[in-house]
Amino acid sequence: xxxxxxxxxxxxxxxxxxxxxxxxxxxEWHGSGMSVMEMSHRGKQFVEIASRAEQTLRDLLQVPDNYxxxxxxxxxxxxxxxxxxxxxxxxxVADYVNxxxxxxxxxxxxxxxxxxxxxxxxxEGRLTIPPQAEWKLSExxxxxxxxxxxxxxxxxxxxxxxxxxxxxxxxxxTILSRPINVADYGMIYAGAQKNIGPAGxxxxxxxxxxLGDAMPQTPAVWDFKAQADADSMLNxxxxxxxxxxxxxxxxxxxxGGLTAMGERNRRKADTLYQAIDQSDFYRNPVDPDCRSxxxxxxxxxxxxxxxxxxxxxxxxxxxxxxxxxxxxGMRASLYNAMPQEGVDALVSFMQDFARRxx
Amino acid sequence: xxxxxxxxxxxxxxxxxxxxxxxxxxxEWHGSGMSVMEMSHRGKQFVEIASRAEQTLRDLLQVPDNYxxxxxxxxxxxxxxxxxxxxxxxxxVADYVNxxxxxxxxxxxxxxxxxxxxxxxxxEGRLTIPPQAEWKLSExxxxxxxxxxxxxxxxxxxxxxxxxxxxxxxxxxTILSRPINVADYGMIYAGAQKNIGPAGxxxxxxxxxxLGDAMPQTPAVWDFKAQADADSMLNxxxxxxxxxxxxxxxxxxxxGGLTAMGERNRRKADTLYQAIDQSDFYRNPVDPDCRSxxxxxxxxxxxxxxxxxxxxxxxxxxxxxxxxxxxxGMRASLYNAMPQEGVDALVSFMQDFARRxx
Numbered sequence: 052x053x054x055x056x057x058x059x060x061x062x063x064x065x066x067x068x069x070x071x072x073x074x075x076x077x078x079e080w081h082g083s084g085m086s087v088m089e090m091s092h093r094g095k096q097f098v099e100i101a102s103r104a105e106q107t108l109r110d111l112l113q114v115p116d117n118y119x120x121x122x123x124x125x126x127x128x129x130x131x132x133x134x135x136x137x138x139x140x141x142x143x144v145a146d147y148v149n150x151x152x153x154x155x156x157x158x159x160x161x162x163x164x165x166x167x168x169x170x171x172x173x174x175e176g177r178l179t180i181p182p183q184a185e186w187k188l189s190e191x192x193x194x195x196x197x198x199x200x201x202x203x204x205x206x207x208x209x210x211x212x213x214x215x216x217x218x219x220x221x222x223x224x225t226i227l228s229r230p231i232n233v234a235d236y237g238m239i240y241a242g243a244q245k246n247i248g249p250a251g252x253x254x255x256x257x258x259x260x261x262l263g264d265a266m267p268q269t270p271a272v273w274d275f276k277a278q279a280d281a282d283s284m285l286n287x288x289x290x291x292x293x294x295x296x297x298x299x300x301x302x303x304x305x306x307g308g309l310t311a312m313g314e315r316n317r318r319k320a321d322t323l324y325q326a327i328d329q330s331d332f333y334r335n336p337v338d339p340d341c342r343s344x345x346x347x348x349x350x351x352x353x354x355x356x357x358x359x360x361x362x363x364x365x366x367x368x369x370x371x372x373x374x375x376x377x378x379x380g381m382r383a384s385l386y387n388a389m390p391q392e393g394v395d396a397l398v399s400f401m402q403d404f405a406r407r408x409x
Numbered sequence: 410x411x412x413x414x415x416x417x418x419x420x421x422x423x424x425x426x427x428x429x430x431x432x433x434x435x436x437e438w439h440g441s442g443m444s445v446m447e448m449s450h451r452g453k454q455f456v457e458i459a460s461r462a463e464q465t466l467r468d469l470l471q472v473p474d475n476y477x478x479x480x481x482x483x484x485x486x487x488x489x490x491x492x493x494x495x496x497x498x499x500x501x502v503a504d505y506v507n508x509x510x511x512x513x514x515x516x517x518x519x520x521x522x523x524x525x526x527x528x529x530x531x532x533e534g535r536l537t538i539p540p541q542a543e544w545k546l547s548e549x550x551x552x553x554x555x556x557x558x559x560x561x562x563x564x565x566x567x568x569x570x571x572x573x574x575x576x577x578x579x580x581x582x583t584i585l586s587r588p589i590n591v592a593d594y595g596m597i598y599a600g601a602q603k604n605i606g607p608a609g610x611x612x613x614x615x616x617x618x619x620l621g622d623a624m625p626q627t628p629a630v631w632d633f634k635a636q637a638d639a640d641s642m643l644n645x646x647x648x649x650x651x652x653x654x655x656x657x658x659x660x661x662x663x664x665g666g667l668t669a670m671g672e673r674n675r676r677k678a679d680t681l682y683q684a685i686d687q688s689d690f691y692r693n694p695v696d697p698d699c700r701s702x703x704x705x706x707x708x709x710x711x712x713x714x715x716x717x718x719x720x721x722x723x724x725x726x727x728x729x730x731x732x733x734x735x736x737x738g739m740r741a742s743l744y745n746a747m748p749q750e751g752v753d754a755l756v757s758f759m760q761d762f763a764r765r766x767x
Contacts, residue, residue, distance in 0.1 A: 054436065054437060057442070057447055059452075060448070062450060062645065064443070064447050065444065070444050071436065072436050073435055074435035077432035078429065078432060084412050084726065085412065085413060085415050085728070088423060089415055090417070090420060091418070092420060092608065094729065124483050125482050125628075126482065126630065126644045129482065129483075129628060129630045131629070156629075159629075163625060163628075164626065196582075197593050200569055244645055244648075249648070249649045250450065250646065250648045250649070251647025252609065268521050268522065268626060269521075270487060272484065286484045286487070287420065287486075287608045289482075289601055289607070289647065289650070290602075290607070290759050291650070295446070309509075323632045368442065371449050371452065376451070409738050
C-alpha cells in the first residue's frame with residue numbers, strides 16, 4: 052500500500068492513525084460485538100461516542116457554556132437555508148458580505164427567506180476583501196453573514212468584523228485550523244469534509260439566546276432549538292461520520308490542539324506561498340493580506356502546461372491538485388491532516404517542473 | 410472478536426462481508442493511494458463508485474428509466490418536508506394515511522407546507538390498517554402519502570393502494586426486503602440505516618414528470634430536480650455512506666437479489682411469529698394481516714420480567730431487543746443482514762426463558 056499526498060479541497064485527506072483505528076474497529080467496537088455503523092443511536096455505547104466527540108470539540112475550541120454544539124445533516128449548503136430559517140427571529144433583513152463563490156451561494160439561498168443586504172463585495176476580478184470601513188450595513192439586520200475562508204478562490208479573513216449584530220459564518224474550510232474566539236460569533240457552521248471528518252455531517256455552534264424563534268416552515272431536522280433539546284438526535288444522526296469526527300478531534304488534541312495546528316498550518320502555507328512568490332513560473336492571484344492558509348490556488352505561466360503538470364504530479368504521488376472547475380489552474384489544500392512533508396514534496400516537484408518546462 | 414446478533418431497528422446490522430471489505434479498503438481503495446472517505450466527490454474514482462452503486466440499486470429494484478434515483482442527506486425525517494416542498498406542484502392539499510408514529514410525524518411536517526387531509530387512520534388502540542374502501546380521499550390531492558412499514562409498531566402494508574394520484578411512500582424500514590413494482594409509486598424514499606447502509610444517506614426514487622415545480626422556499630439541497638440534474642452532487646454528498654450502500658447493494662445481488670431476500674425474510678418472520686403465537690408467554694399485538702416482516706414487536710405476559718429478559722438476552726449475544734422507548738416491550742428487527750441463525754437463536758432463547766420464568 053502506498054498512500055499519496057492528497058491535496059483535495061474536500062472531501063480531503065484524513066489523519067492516517069484515524070483511518071487505521073477506524074479499520075481496526077470496523078467489525079467490532081471495543082468489545083461491543085458490532086460496528087459503530089450498526090449501533091442504535093439511542094444505545095449507551097453510541098451516546099457515549101457522540102457525547103465524547105462533542106466534549107472534545109468543545110475543549111479544542113473552548114466553546115463557552117452558552118453555546119450549543121449540533122451535529123446535523125445537509126452540509127454548509129443546507130445551512131445556507133437553515134441559518135436564515137432559524138436566525139431571522141422575526142426580522143426581515145440580513146446582511147451578507149460577498150467575497151467569493153460560497154458567499155454568493157449563501158446569499159442566493161438566503162434570498163428565499165428574507166431580504167438580503169449585500170453589505171460589501173469583493174471588487175469584480177480582484178481576489179481581496181473590502182475593509183470594514185467601506186461596508187454598508189443595514190439598519191437592523193438580524194445578523195451579518197460572511198465566509199471566513201473562500202475554499203475555491205483561497206481568500207481568507209485574517210480579522211473578525213466588529214459589528215453589533217450576531218456574526219454568522221461558514222467555517223467549513225477553516226474550522227479547527229487554528230484557535231478562534233467562539234464568543235465572537237452568533238453561529239458557526241461547517242461541513243465536515245475538510246478538517247472534521249467524512250462528508251455527510253455538519254457541525255453547528257450557536258449561541259443559545261438566538262434559538263427558539265425559527266420560522267414556521269423550518270424543516271424539523273434543521274430546527275436548531277429542537278435539535279439542541281434532543282442532543283442532535285431528533286432524528287437518526289449520521290452516526291458513523293460522528294464517530295470518525297470524534298477520532299479526528301482526539302487526533303488534534305493528541306497533536307497539541309489548535310495552537311499547534313495553527314503553527315503547523317502557518318508554516319505549511321508559508322512554505323508554499325514563498326515557493327510561488329519566488330518563482331516567475333507560478334503565481335497566486337490573491338491579495339497577500341487575504342491569502343488562505345487552507346486553500347492555495349496558483350496558476351502556471353503557461354496554462355497549456357496545466358494538463359502536463361497535473362499528470363506528472365499525480366505520477367509523483369501528489370494528487371487532486373486541479374483548481375475548482377469554475378476557475379481552473381491549480382489548488383493545493385493544506386488541511387490539518389496534510390503534513391509538512393507533503394508541502395515540501397509539492398514544492399520540490401513544482402521547482403523541478405518549472406526548471407524542466409520554464 | 411465475537412460479533413453478536415443485533416436486532417436494532419436502525420442503525421442496524423450490516424452484512425459482515427461488507428464490513429470486512431470496508432475495513433480492508435479503509436486506508437487505500439483499489440490502488441488509489443487514499444481512503445474513499447478522502448476522495449473528492451468530483452474525482453473519477455468516486456464518480457465511478459457512486460454511479461455503480463446507483464446502477465446496482467436500479468438493477469435490484471428494476472427501476473424504470475423514467476425514475477430518477479437520488480442520494481441525499483436529511484433522513485426520512487428530512488424527506489417529510491422535502492416531499493411536499495417538491496411534489497405539491499402548485500396544489501394545496503395532500504392526502505395522508507396514518508398507520509402509526511412515523512405516519513404522524515410525516516403528517517405534522519407536511520402541515521407546514523400544505524393542507525393535509527388524513528384520508529384514513531388506524532383506529533385508536535388497534536394495530537391494523539383500515540381497508541382502502543373506508544378511506545376518504547380528497548378531491549384533488551397532489552399525492553397520497555403512506556408508510557408501508559411502521560418501524561415502531563410493526564404494522565406493514567401487504568398491498569398497494571389503488572388511487573389516481575401519485576403514491577408517496579416512506580420505505581425506510583422495508584425497502585430492498587423483497588421485490589416491489591417501482592412503477593406503482595410516484596416517490597419512494599428511505600433513510601439508509603436499515604437495509605441500505607449507514608445512517609446519513611437517504612435514497613429517493615422519484616418519477617421524473619413530478620419534478621421541476623418545487624416550492625420557492627425549497628432548500629436547494631432538497632430540490633429534487635436540481636439534485637437530479639447534478640447526479641445528487643449539487644453539494645458534497647455523504648460519500649462514504651454512499652460507498653457502503655454500494656457494497657450492500659452488491660452483497661444483495663450476490664445473495665440472489667430481492668427475490669431471495671424476500672424468501673429469506675418471510676422465513677425469518679414466520680419463524681419468529683410462529684414462536685410467539687405458539688406461546689402463552691409472548692404476544693404480538695398486531696393484526697395478523699398487517700404484521701411486519703422487518704420489525705416484530707412482542708410483549709411478555711409479565712412486563713416486570715422485561716429487564717431480566719433484556720439482560721439475559723444480551724448475555725446470550727442477542728442485542729438491542731428493547732422496544733421503542735415510546736411503546737416499551739420488545740422488538741426484534743429482522744433486516745436483510747440478520748441471518749436465519751440469529752432468529753433461530755432468538756427463538757431458542759425465548760423458549761428457554763419462558764420455561765424458566767413462565
